[in-house]
Amino acid sequence: xxxxxQSSRYLVKRTGEKVFLECVQDMDHENMFWYRQxxxxxxxxxxxxxxVKMKExxxxxxxxxxxxxxxxxxxxILESASTNQTSxxxxxxSSLAGGPYEQYFGPGTRLTVT
Amino acid sequence: TQLLEQSPQFLSIxxxxxxxxxxNSSSVFSSLxxxxxxxxxxxxxxxxxxxxxxxxxxxxxxFQFGDARKDxxxxxxAAQPGDTGLYLCAGExYGQNFVFGPGTRLSVLx
Numbered sequence: 001x002x003x004x005x006q007s008s009r010y011l012v013k014r015t016g017e018k019v020f021l022e023c024v025q026d027m028d029h030e031n032m033f034w035y036r037q038x039x040x041x042x043x044x045x046x047x048x049x050x051x052v053k054m055k056e057x058x059x060x061x062x063x064x065x066x067x068x069x070x071x072x073x074x075x076x077i078l079e080s081a082s083t084n085q086t087s088x089x090x091x092x093x094s095s096l097a098g099g100p101y102e103q104y105f106g107p108g109t110r111l112t113v114t
Numbered sequence: 115t116q117l118l119e120q121s122p123q124f125l126s127i128x129x130x131x132x133x134x135x136x137x138n139s140s141s142v143f144s145s146l147x148x149x150x151x152x153x154x155x156x157x158x159x160x161x162x163x164x165x166x167x168x169x170x171x172x173x174x175x176x177f178q179f180g181d182a183r184k185d186x187x188x189x190x191x192a193a194q195p196g197d198t199g200l201y202l203c204a205g206e207x208y209g210q211n212f213v214f215g216p217g218t219r220l221s222v223l224x
Contacts, residue, residue, distance in 0.1 A: 004156075033212075042216040043202070058211075090156050094212075100145035100164050101206050105156035 003027070004106035006091055012112045019078040021109050023091030030096040032074035033103065034058075034066060036087040043090065049074055050096070081113045116141040116207045118215035126221040130192050135201055135218040138185045143205035143213075146186050148177055151200040151217075193222045 007022035025032065033048040035058075045058030047066040055066050063085060067075045074093075078085055088110050092103040118139045127133055137146070145164045149157035161170050163179035163186060170177045174197075176189040190197055203215045 009154075040216075043214040045211065048211065092156075100147075100162050101212075102147060102159055102162050103204065103212055104159060105149075108154070108156045110154065 004091055004093055004104050006089075006106040006109050008109050009107060010110050010112075012114065013078075013081050014114055015082060017078075017081050017113075019081050019111065019113075021076040021078075021089055021091075021111070023074045023076070023093075023106055024072055025074075025091075025093040025104070026072065027093060027095065027104065028071070029093035029104075030071070031094045031101075032068065033092040033094075034064075034074065034076045035090045035092065036060070037090055037108075038087050046076065081111075083113050085111065086113045087111060116143075116205065116213045118203055118205055118213050120201075120203060120215040120218050122218060123216070124219050124221075126223065127193055129194055129222055129224050131222075132189070132191050133193055133220070134187055134189045135220070136185065136187050137203035137215050139205065139213075140184065141205070141207075141213075142183050143207065144183075145206045146179055146183075147204045147206075147212075148186070148188055149202040149204065151202060152198075157200075157202055190220075193220075195222045195224050198222050 004025045034046040035043045049068045065077045091106040148160045151157040166181045168179045174191045200217045204212045207213045
């Protein structure tokens with residue numbers, strides 16, 4: 001069974017803190033993605049990665065950075081958390097091996113910044 | 115820019131009723147996925163359709179990909195409370211990125 005795990009289901013941080021969200025997949029997928037999901041705005045892509053040490057900006061990268069040191073792990077970093085980063089964060093992975101390309105999601109991290 | 119629209123935005127029905135939700139775009143997609151998301155959880159992949167005109171069935175759920183690969187529909191027969199959730203469609207866009215629709219929030223009342 002495919003599996004994407006995220007380090008925390010719920011997280012509460014203070015404004016200005018540095019926040020790390022971790023994502024691990026066990027499917028040997030090349031692609032990994034970070035989204036945020038907000039009511040009325042749907043899923044918005046923050047960053048994605050096609051390979052180890054590679055990263056590409058998505059639609060809303062401002063205020064975020066990412067790290068991919070190992071194929072199975074993709075980390076999202078909030079350098080200085082702000083209240084407008086309160087959201088549901090979803091990690092996903094997909095394979096490059098042939099098509100169609102299907103994304104598999106983790107359970108999400110509900111982040112609250114106070 | 116590739117965009118996906120979904121309709122209706124909200125749907126509340128009684129158990130046992132049938133329903134159809136729609137996913138539309140002006141763009142062509144290589145493939146299209148349907149997900150169901152329950153509150154507080156990540157989206158779970160239900161099906162992927164690839165060929166124009168393709169129909170796939172998953173128990174009481176029937177998925178169809180439009181002939182031109184620009185739209186898709188999800189039909190649920192005899193809906194049950196367990197079908198409640200947010201239904202998302204996603205198209206495989208450029209460079210293996212995915213374009214998501216805003217979702218249809220379905221509530222099936224017992």
